[in-house]
Every structure is written in structure tokens, then in C-alpha cells.
Amino acid sequence: MPGEARTLILSDTHLGRPGRVTVSALRPLWQGFDRLIINGDAAELQLPKCRAAGARAIDELQRTAEHDGIDLVLISGNHDAYLSDTRYLRLLGGRVLLTHGDVLHKSIVPWSRHAKLLAQQHDEAMDHATAAQHRCMNFRHDLSQHLAYRERMGISADGRDKGLSSLRNALLHPIKVAKVLAYWRSVPTLVHRFVEQCDPSAEMVVLGHTHRQGIWRRHGRVILNCGSYDLPGRPRAVVVGGHTVSMHKIGWSGAGFVLQNNALFEQRFTAPAIKPVTPQREPLAA
Numbered sequence: 001m002p003g004e005a006r007t008l009i010l011s012d013t014h015l016g017r018p019g020r021v022t023v024s025a026l027r028p029l030w031q032g033f034d035r036l037i038i039n040g041d042a043a044e045l046q047l048p049k050c051r052a053a054g055a056r057a058i059d060e061l062q063r064t065a066e067h068d069g070i071d072l073v074l075i076s077g078n079h080d081a082y083l084s085d086t087r088y089l090r091l092l093g094g095r096v097l098l099t100h101g102d103v104l105h106k107s108i109v110p111w112s113r114h115a116k117l118l119a120q121q122h123d124e125a126m127d128h129a130t131a132a133q134h135r136c137m138n139f140r141h142d143l144s145q146h147l148a149y150r151e152r153m154g155i156s157a158d159g160r161d162k163g164l165s166s167l168r169n170a171l172l173h174p175i176k177v178a179k180v181l182a183y184w185r186s187v188p189t190l191v192h193r194f195v196e197q198c199d200p201s202a203e204m205v206v207l208g209h210t211h212r213q214g215i216w217r218r219h220g221r222v223i224l225n226c227g228s229y230d231l232p233g234r235p236r237a238v239v240v241g242g243h244t245v246s247m248h249k250i251g252w253s254g255a256g257f258v259l260q261n262n263a264l265f266e267q268r269f270t271a272p273a274i275k276p277v278t279p280q281r282e283p284l285a286a
Contacts, residue, residue, distance in 0.1 A: 006032065007091075008259075009098065009238040011039040011208025012228035014079065015061065016054025021229045023060045025256040027068070029237065036070050037089065039208050039226065040077025040100025046152050047079075058083065077209060078102040078109075078148035087141035090202070091240060092269055097195065097202035101209030101225075103144040104190040110183050111176040114151050122147060137198045184212045187225070192218035204245060204267070206238050215247060215265050222267060236264070243269045 008030050013021055030036045042061070043054035058074075065072035074084040077100035088099040102108045106122035107115035125143050126134065133139040187210055195202050204222040213227025213236045224247050226236045235250045237259055246263040 004242040005034040007035040007037060007240040008033040009037045009039055009206060009226065009240065010235070011100070011226035012041045012077070012211060012230065012235075013038060014041055014044045014054075014228070014230055015057035016044040016050045016052075017230065019230075020252075023057060023064050026061075027064060028253070028256045029250065029259050030065075030068065030070055033239075034071060035073065036065060037073045037075065037098065039075050039098050039206060040102070041079040041208065041228075042074050042077075043080045043083065045080045045083065046148075054080070075100055076145065078144070078151070081145050081148040081152065087145060088137060090199075092243060092245075094199075094201050095269055096204045096206065096240070096245060097199055098206045099141070101187075101191075101207035102148060103141050104187065104194055104209075105183070108144065108148055108151065111179040112151065114154050117154070118147050118151060121150065135197055140194075140198060184210060187212070188214075188216040188218050188223050191223050192221055195221065203269075222265075224265065239263075245269070 010026070010029065013026060015021060015023065043058045044050040045054045062072060073086065073089070074080075075086050075089060075098060076082060076084040087103075088097065090097055107119045109115070112118065122143065129139065191205050191207065195205055202221070204224065206224045206226070208226045208228065210225060211228035211230065211232060212225060213234050214223075214225045216223040224236075224238055224245075226238060226247075227234050229235050235257075237248050237250055239246045239248060239259075244266060245268075246266040248263055249260040251258045251260055
């Protein structure tokens with residue numbers, strides 16, 4: 001309908017990494033929108049060599065969005081843990097859940113060189129957690145955020161920051177490639193299980209994190225992944241206008257990224273929205 005606010009959702013821009021993904025290159029995407037949500041890993045703050053550039057890029061992004069009259073919302077991911085206090089969002093009365101996706105796996109990603117340690121710390125926290133905390137969105141996201149920060153400290157301490165992408169490095173090792181592919185196959189099921197436990201009223205989930213764009217359905221629930229601007233590329237955008245949610249390809253014009261008009265997916269929510277019940281924030285287990 002005319003006058004309806006329009007929201008653009010992106011993910012995994014990893015601003016600060018060398019390459020063509022800059023604020024000026026992304027800027028054409030949000031023209032004509034009222035709100036921009038970056039669903040995690042807006043900046044590369046995990047790898048020491050990129051942190052300063054990532055911080056400068058976030059400052060530029062905020063100033064540019066303000067200049068353009070865009071309401072900017074940053075959801076923190078695992079590469080920019082604590083960039084924002086926002087770890088997830090519910091849209092359309094709770095029927096659409098936005099979360100970066102690092103909360104799905106106890107190791108954040110199974111091919112990380114810190115995977116075993118992170119999984120151990122995750123299990124210890126969950127063993128000390130109450131049954132209510134196991135079902136609590138805030139607790140589960142806080143734990144994931146804490147683990148991401150611990151991994152960041154591990155990267156800084158062990159001096160092994162040898163590449164710009166754990167996924168890129170993983171593809172150089174056959175065993176890690178197998179872990180990547182197995183994880184990609186499992187993600188839609190992991191999403192469904194997590195949401196059934198923590199937010200069963202959500203009918204659609206929008207995430208990123210895995211760098212694999214896609215559209216899936218699990219038991220009637222729609223799962224949209226916006227992919228990444230880094231390897232393997234093929235980023236997507238999700239558009240919310242009124243009660244309609246659509247996913248679109250993102251192309252390259254030579255000077256910047258462009259949003260393709262034709263929708264890969266579209267769904268209009270017509271039934272009355274369900275008002276979600278937000279669990280009370282509980283502290284991390286000791």
C-alpha cells in the first residue's frame with residue numbers, strides 16, 4: 001500500500017575486509033527504504049588485522065544512514081560480538097524472527113580451530129542452566145555472544161590470524177570442507193529445532209552466518225538465508241513492506257551493489273499477528 005514503511009534486511013557484509021564491500025558500494029541498496037537492518041557480521045571485528053578498518057566502516061555506515069534518513073538497526077553476530085545489544089528481532093507481531101544464526105551451533109561453526117573448546121564451554125553453561133534458560137532466547141543468544149567473544153580473544157592470543165575468512169581457510173582442507181558441507185545441509189533442521197524450543201510462534205526465520213544463501217521450508221516454517229558478500233558470494237536481501245516479506249538477488253553494477261526487482265520468494269501474512277511473549281532476561285550460568 002502507498003505510504004507503507006519499507007525495511008531492507010542484509011547480512012554478513014563484513015565491512016573492513018579488503019575488497020569491494022564498502023559503505024559507498026552498499027549505499028544504492030537502501031535507496032527508497034525507511035529502515036536498514038544488518039543481521040549480524042556487519043563489520044569484521046573478529047580478525048585483528050581488520051578491526052580498525054571495521055570500526056571506521058561502522059562509523060561511516062552510521063553517518064551515511066543518518067544523512068540518508070535511514071533508520072539503521074545492527075544485530076550483532078559472531079564477527080562483531082557486542083557491536084550491538086540487539087541479538088535478534090521479531091517483526092510482524094512476532095511471526096518473523098531475525099537472528100544472525102551463530103546461536104544454532106555449540107561451536108558457532110564446526111570447522112573453527114577453537115571448535116572443541118567452544119563446544120565444551122557451551123555444554124558446561126547449558127549443564128548449569130535451568131530448563132527455562134534452555135528455552136530462553138535471551139539466554140541462548142547471550143551464551144553464543146559470549147562464546148564468539150572468547151573465540152575472538154583466542155584468535156588474538158594464539159597469533160594464528162593467518163587468513164581473512166575461516167570459511168575460506170576451511171576450503172583448503174578436505175576434512176574441513178566435509179564439515180562445511182555437512183553443516184550447510186543441517187542448518188534448516190537446526191533452525192527449526194531451535195525455534196521450536198525458543199520461539200515456536202515464529203512462522204518465518206531470517207538469518208545469515210553460514211554464508212550459504214537459500215530458501216527452505218521445515219514443517220511449514222519458512223527459512224531465509226541472506227548469504228554473504230564474501231565467499232561463496234551470491235548475497236541476497238530480504239524486503240519487508242507492510243505484511244509482505246520477499247527475498248531478492250543482489251547484483252553488481254560496476255560502481256556498487258544493486259537490488260534486483262524480481263522476487264525469488266514472496267509471502268504475504270494476512271492472518272492476525274500473534275503477539276509474542278518475550279522471556280525475561282536471565283544471567284549466564286556460572
